[in-house]
Amino acid sequence: MKYDQIDSKLFVKNRKKFTAYMRPKSIAVFNSNDIYPIGADSTLPFEQDRDIFYLSGADQEETVLLLFPDAMDSKHREILFVRETNDHIAVWEGAKLTKEKATEVSGIETIYWLSDFDKIFFDLMTEADTIYFNTNEHYRQAVETQTREDRFIEKVKKEYPAHQWAKSNPVLQKIRGVKEPEEIAIMQRACDITEKGFRRVLGFVRPGVWEHEIEAEYLHEFIRNRSKGFAYSPIIASGGNANVLHYIENNQQTKAGDLILMDLAAEYANYSSDMTRTIPVSGKFTERQKEVYRAVLRVKDEATKMLVPGTIWAEYHKEVGKLMTSELVGLGLLDKADVQNEDPEWPAYKKYFMHGTSHHIGLNTHDYGELKTPMKANMVFTVEPGIYIPAEGMGIRLEDDVVIQEKGEPFNLMRNIPIEIEEIEELMNS
Known part of the structure; x- marks a missing residue:
């Protein structure tokens, strides 16, 4: 990123505003955008999904935010999953978020590698009744491409059919419109x-x-x-x-x-x-x-x-x-x-x-x-x-x-x- 790091207090406030609207015993999940291919080995420059950025400040690919205000273990009430980095990735692609940096950027204490998501998500879903899906309902949207969010929703509906579903978008429309x-x-x-x-x-x-x-x-x-x-x-x-x-x-x-x-x-x-x-x-x-x-x-x-x-x-x-x-x-x-x-x-x-x-x-x-x-x-x-x-x-x-x-x-x-x-x-x- 070229810009000066944003104070994580903004993202802490934004998450509090969102979770205030969530139903009891509910989980909300937000996915980063995909990197889109052009052809051969070329891709478009990465652009972060604005919702996960609004709620976490995380500005890199392969990132997932999970909010569960009623989680039995308090450390699982806010979780950020990031791509595991190493020296090889740092040489070829540049620095990625470490767990410590992810906490500094987002204000979220609990950081896991993305490879742990399925196991932790399953465990938390046994405590939850409802999951909030983040669908794009902007009045001007005309998206034809299947997004990372779309694939996640499709997978969860198949694997957790007994859960209730809710929409994140009405909450985001309400809170994102009024700026801090x-x-x-x-x-x-x-x-x-x-x-x-x-x-x-x-x-x-x-x-x-x-x-x-x-x-x-x-x-x-x-x-x-x-x-x-x-x-x-x-x-x-x-x-x-x-x-x-x-x-x-x-x-x-x-x-x-x-x-x-x-x-x-x-x-x-x-x-x-x-x-x-x-x-x-x-x-x-x-x-x-x-x-x-x-x-x-x-x-x-x-x-x-x-x-x-x-x-x-x-x-x-x-x-x-x-x-x-x-x-x-x-x-x-x-x-x-x-x-x-x-x-x-x-x-x-x-x-x-x-x-x-x-x-x-x-x-x-x-x-x-x-x-x-x-x-x-x-x-x-x-x-x-x-x-x-x-x-x-x-x-x-x-x-x-x-x-x-x-x-x-x-x-x-x-x-x-x-x-x-x-x-x-x-x-x-x-």
Whole structure:
């Protein structure tokens, strides 16, 4: 790992929050992710499952966390199983968690080698009535690959058919959505690294540079600041490419007079940031570009003010739609007839702003968090309105990450990242 070690007190708190929701005499198990093959002897870089990381801080493959608050032997109430390491593995693959280091990282006293899991698990299951399975129930998930967690669930259902089953996901949705101060501090660091990348790029962009060259500038700055790199596939969309919402080819040359929409951000310690900025290739916005840009910025600023405790996510999006409708009428993109005759299921503004405005962010870019219940303090949301006008060859989106406060407006983790037209132009021409 490149990041500074996180204080294990965070993971101790997270486990306490989870176990507080568990049924009596129940066990919860969380598996690390697989290492995925590419072909021959090549694999994708390892990415830890965010749930086991959230609860333990363990950031390596072949790791299992077991929680059993009612275990008869107190040392078995929290167990972390890790891959047994040795000098040979250290030479070929680098240092792995020793039992002592695993305790230091996680705050868990009982550490076993993974080879002991089946024997210990069987013994503990004789004391338990229920097992919590960790299924992925995120509203945007579309996983086709069988995961390590899937294989574990399949095996346990076959070998322990008399036990009751429960779901970890509803608990994780509830507790992961509300961030601890330590998590917000980590996310702030990710945002600060993103700021460094953006400021670097403002001094680099000029007509003729390629989108992938801009991507390289960001990546250089992110990695030199102890990030693994991008929190998600970067979008660097110049000119009309900005009208493709998930444009990730980044293979076109920029042209004078165009805008570049950049939706990208750094991760830090597995936590995401999520930024979008739109800048002029030539260093100066045209009057029309300024007009549309200011409309998007007004919507973003007003939408941000709505993110307060008690707000309902679905209702919030309807209100943002009203703000955007007003701005689009002002820009001459919609008229009153368009609004009066709109389909309630697909309002008129959706022609130019077809995606949502906010999502939870944290260990995942589209993070776990409750969406059907009122918002709570210390939830972290993106705010990302956009206006896309293919006929004019431009798309403008602006996005910040904000923390809901107990009272008052949200706290903007990206408050130091330039967004005003005048500051962007000044920095690009300095």
